[in-house]
Amino acid sequence: MPDTEMTLRDALDIQVADHAACPVRQILDHVAAKWTVLVLLELDVGPRRFNALGRALPDISKRMLTQTLRDLQRDGLISREVFDTKPPSVEYALTPLGASLMGPLFGLVHWAETNRAPIFAAQADFDAAAG
Numbered sequence: 001m002p003d004t005e006m007t008l009r010d011a012l013d014i015q016v017a018d019h020a021a022c023p024v025r026q027i028l029d030h031v032a033a034k035w036t037v038l039v040l041l042e043l044d045v046g047p048r049r050f051n052a053l054g055r056a057l058p059d060i061s062k063r064m065l066t067q068t069l070r071d072l073q074r075d076g077l078i079s080r081e082v083f084d085t086k087p088p089s090v091e092y093a094l095t096p097l098g099a100s101l102m103g104p105l106f107g108l109v110h111w112a113e114t115n116r117a118p119i120f121a122a123q124a125d126f127d128a129a130a131g
Helices: 008-012 016-021 025-031 036-045 050-056 062-074 096-130
Strands: 078-083 089-094
Touching: 025 036, 036 050, 036 062, 036 078, 036 089, 036 096, 050 062, 050 089, 062 078, 089 096
Parallel strands: none
Antiparallel strands: 078 089
């Protein structure tokens, strides 16, 4: 690679032996969690209550949805608003920080959709060759 081209590793100034200190590793660990992307995409449409998120993502357990929402709230990507109603209701929404993630996330989603077939073909070829 010519000296004028910078790799992602160069841009992040990461030493190979120090991956634990990578500034994006912890963020990617959360964003790449199984349900995170789907929850964020659902909240990008607008604020949602817990049960509405559960209906939109029928395969997620209530416990996992709760944990995913807590993780996203802890990371500052979503907000949680409690309404003084009977029974009490809670609504989740993207924060400005969470909204700023949607552009890059849509890019990744588009890339995955565009490259799904070649990736599946490569996996099938690999599996066939591996026996």
